[in-house]
Amino acid sequence: MSPLSHDRYCDEITHQVGLLRAVVTSGADLSVTVPTCPDWSLQRLVRHTGGALRWAESMVRTRAREAVADDKVPLGEGPENAADLDAWLAETGEALVATLREAGPDAAVWSWAGIPTSGFWARRMAHELTIHRADAALAAGLPYDVAADIAVDVIDEWLQIVEFVQRAMPHDGARELRGPGRSIHLHATDATAGLHAEWVVELTEDVIVWRRGHEKATVALRGPLTFVMLAFYRRLPLDHPELEVLGERELLEFWLERTTFG
Known part of the structure; x- marks a missing residue:
């Protein structure tokens, strides 16, 4: 369950851009x-994503000790036509990767998740x-896939x-996930290259406990890895033909409704 290498994340950022x-x-x-972000147009989604990359680049480049103010690197602003938006994305990706590679994985940088390093931002931006x-591909009606090691990560x-949210930023939804005797199993049916792409999530009285493994659970979500990843991130419906839900579907729906960044 160790993160991938810093270089791998940098390479993936370039690839995904x-x-x-x-x-x-x-x-x-x-x-x-x-469809998966119904308040946004495709243009707005791309501008938001590019803005997030620019915000992270600013954080790492300045070795920020607190969050960079939104008005310094506004999210959602950028070119409107396709050609200019394409060039803007290219410049954004190149700047972020250059900054991350220069910093390495261990530079001290503020983060909201208790991991105050540049490596956190490389991983977060890759994901x-x-x-x-995936949101963009679904909106445009284009095919989507992702490397297995990235999907697992x-x-x-x-x-x-x-x-982390349950422990450090508990809100009503996070609190409602607590309670013993319930568990979720994710089972990717097509993992390759020796990847152990199965997870068990236990809902406890304190915070969730999770691990890689194949165990009987209250509910199981099965399917190809990419589809399991997208469903678990609420990008595909549970009744998608590539997915299978076994056991108490209501628990999985309960989880998906309440998991959030906070």
Whole structure:
């Protein structure tokens, strides 16, 4: 359950930015509503994602000791037409990766999740891109896939975030996840290259407990790894034909409704 290497995250940021740029230049209607982020158009989604990358780059470059104010690196602002948006994304990705590589994984940088390092931001931005590119692909009607090691790490990080929110920033939804005797099993049916792509999540009286493994649980979500990742991130419905839910579906729905960044 160790994170991937810093270089791997930097490489993936470059890769995902390239794939997001391909969506922008595919001829897709940038005004279309994003089904998984219904308050946003495709253009707004891309500008938000690029803004998040620019915000993280500023954080790491300045070795920030607190969050950079939104008015210094505004989210959601950027070019409007496809050509300019493509060039803006390319510049954004190059700047972020250069800054992350210069910093290395251990530079002291503020973060909201109790991991105050540049390495946290490399991982977070790789996954931010991975998920928002899925949003973009779904909106544009384009195919989507992701490398298995990244998909596994996306799920690992999401569980770590939920655990952190329960411990450090408890809100009503996080509190409602507490309670003994309930568990969730995620089972990717197609993991390759020796990856152990199964997880067990136990809901306890304190915070969630999770681990990799194959165990009987209250409810199980099964399917190809990419589809399990997207469903667990609330990007695909549980009744998608590639997915199978076994056991108490209501518990999985309960979880998906309440897990959040806080």
